[in-house]
Amino acid sequence: MNVAGIFEEAGLEPREKQLVVAQMIAENIHDHNILLVAPPGWGKTLAVLAALKAAKKLPSLWLVRALTLGARVSEDAIKLGLRPLVLAGREKTCPFYRSVDDLAEYCRLHRAGCPHFRGLLELAPELGKMLITSYEDVSPGVCKYYIDLFVKADIVIQNYHRRRPATPEVTVIDEAHNLTTPQASRFSALSLEIALDAVKDRASYLYPELEKVVEELKLDDIATMEELFTIHQEMLTKTGKSPLTPLVKFLKALAGGGVAYREGGVIEVYHPPLLRRLPPTRRVFLSATIPKEVEKVFNSFTIRIPAKPRKAFIISDVTSKYGQETVWGFAKILAALRKHYRRNLVFSTERILRQLLHFIDFYEERLPSDWQGVAAYNIFGRFSEGVDIRADTVTVLGTPYLPPDVTPRYRKYFEGLGIGEPEIVIPVSATLQAVGRATRHPQDNPLILLADYRFRRFRLDALDVEEIEVKDVERRGYLPQS
Numbered sequence: 001m002n003v004a005g006i007f008e009e010a011g012l013e014p015r016e017k018q019l020v021v022a023q024m025i026a027e028n029i030h031d032h033n034i035l036l037v038a039p040p041g042w043g044k045t046l047a048v049l050a051a052l053k054a055a056k057k058l059p060s061l062w063l064v065r066a067l068t069l070g071a072r073v074s075e076d077a078i079k080l081g082l083r084p085l086v087l088a089g090r091e092k093t094c095p096f097y098r099s100v101d102d103l104a105e106y107c108r109l110h111r112a113g114c115p116h117f118r119g120l121l122e123l124a125p126e127l128g129k130m131l132i133t134s135y136e137d138v139s140p141g142v143c144k145y146y147i148d149l150f151v152k153a154d155i156v157i158q159n160y161h162r163r164r165p166a167t168p169e170v171t172v173i174d175e176a177h178n179l180t181t182p183q184a185s186r187f188s189a190l191s192l193e194i195a196l197d198a199v200k201d202r203a204s205y206l207y208p209e210l211e212k213v214v215e216e217l218k219l220d221d222i223a224t225m226e227e228l229f230t231i232h233q234e235m236l237t238k239t240g241k242s243p244l245t246p247l248v249k250f251l252k253a254l255a256g257g258g259v260a261y262r263e264g265g266v267i268e269v270y271h272p273p274l275l276r277r278l279p280p281t282r283r284v285f286l287s288a289t290i291p292k293e294v295e296k297v298f299n300s301f302t303i304r305i306p307a308k309p310r311k312a313f314i315i316s317d318v319t320s321k322y323g324q325e326t327v328w329g330f331a332k333i334l335a336a337l338r339k340h341y342r343r344n345l346v347f348s349t350e351r352i353l354r355q356l357l358h359f360i361d362f363y364e365e366r367l368p369s370d371w372q373g374v375a376a377y378n379i380f381g382r383f384s385e386g387v388d389i390r391a392d393t394v395t396v397l398g399t400p401y402l403p404p405d406v407t408p409r410y411r412k413y414f415e416g417l418g419i420g421e422p423e424i425v426i427p428v429s430a431t432l433q434a435v436g437r438a439t440r441h442p443q444d445n446p447l448i449l450l451a452d453y454r455f456r457r458f459r460l461d462a463l464d465v466e467e468i469e470v471k472d473v474e475r476r477g478y479l480p481q482s
């Protein structure tokens with residue numbers, strides 16, 4: 001059946017352009033990956049779902065940044081007569097989430113004896129007969145994490161990082177601009193020190209080598225790491241607790257190709273780009289913001305729907321450039337925003353935000369529904385990935401370059417992806433991704449501020465930029481009020 005027939009059968013009337021795009025995807029998906037760039041609210045989800053159905057590319061896997069976005073995909077799939085299945089990570093599906101350290105490892109060791117997994121096995125023959133579209137549909141007392149082993153679906157929806165189900169026909173990556181933006185995990189130096197003390201108590205012969213790894217931020221000796229894992233597993237098996245957990249996670253991040261960087265009492269580990277870690281299937285990349293310069297990275301048949309650029313302001317008398325940081329200028333911007341606007345969303349690097357904590361009301365945390373003031377997030381932090389926040393303003397403080405120590409080591413990943421200019425691609429992707437956090441819906445219209453003169457260097461197709469200075473932000477009424 002062609003896509004027109006699929007829409008008709010579902011009683012839906014797509015827009016002409018939506019129908020054309022869906023047909024193009026259905027015809028090309030057999031031979032090419034697809035990149036579809038279209039503004040929020042254009043109808044990308046329905047077009048792609050109809051194309052997958054028409055091309056008989058089912059089951060498919062749909063990766064979303066945050067599960068809240070998965071609900072929309074699930075609803076659209078049902079409209080087209082497809083069976084969706086929303087899967088969540090262990091934090092939402094495993095009853096041991098709060099009581100056990102290193103849950104993934106604990107589960108690996110204990111799954112066979114886990115009463116909730118046994119409950120799932122007992123329920124398995126029934127699951128096929130039940131209408132289950134989400135992990136939330138499964139009764140309590142049963143492991144909801146592994147339901148994909150027993151529930152059949154046409155479209156499996158989950159976040160980027162969860163264990164992926166058996167090989168799908170196509171992997172759809174929603175908000176694909178996230179794939180090229182580096183993401184960092186944070187480890188407090190204190191938690192690593194406490195874990196090292198536990199090593200001293202339990203296996204002092206491993207201590208010198210592990211202390212060196214934490215000191216030099218480099219992992220050369222996998223054998224030491226494996227010995228530590230064995231001790232960690234023994235502790236988890238006995239009590240579900242292991243004081244070694246932060247150290248084990250840190251070593252795993254390094255062993256997975258992470259590049260570590262120390263900033264005060266925090267160590268950040270920058271993970272390899274997600275684009276390197278996708279399943280080996282045909283792919284459909286979706287985005288509202290991928291600029292032309294970054295397009296080639298996706299090596300795809302590209303369909304681009306023109307969008308009206310959003311208005312943005314470059315604040316040209318501030319910078320986060322190393323050695324020339326205008327922290328006081330950033331502080332003045334935050335103070336003025338708090339005075340003139342109710343909800344202000346701010347993204348920057350750990351290095352800058354830590355110097356501005358007095359001007360920030362919420363830092364790297366979930367916001368209450370009635371929040372007001374300044375909420376700030378590490379632009380490369382994994383925490384902000386799942387966050388969509390409606391705000392009156394969204395500000396990027398400083399051009400988001402990777403720390404100088406990290407860039408040369410990170411470059412090899414980008415060269416492997418065919419990105420010759422990580423110095424451009426990373427800040428452009430990170431900036432558009434940050435702005436996208438507050439512009440998910442067509443009706444969102446926050447004031448967009450890019451606070452660094454170096455933003456001038458980039459072609460930000462999605463933004464129509466004008467230059468201003470800090471004093472203009474301070475002047476009430478100079479900037480548009482949301």
Ligand code: SF4
Pocket residue numbers: 090093094095096106107108110111114115116117142143144145146
């Ligand atoms: S099998 Fe399921 S319920 Fe049991 S530990 Fe693993 S994720 Fe948790």
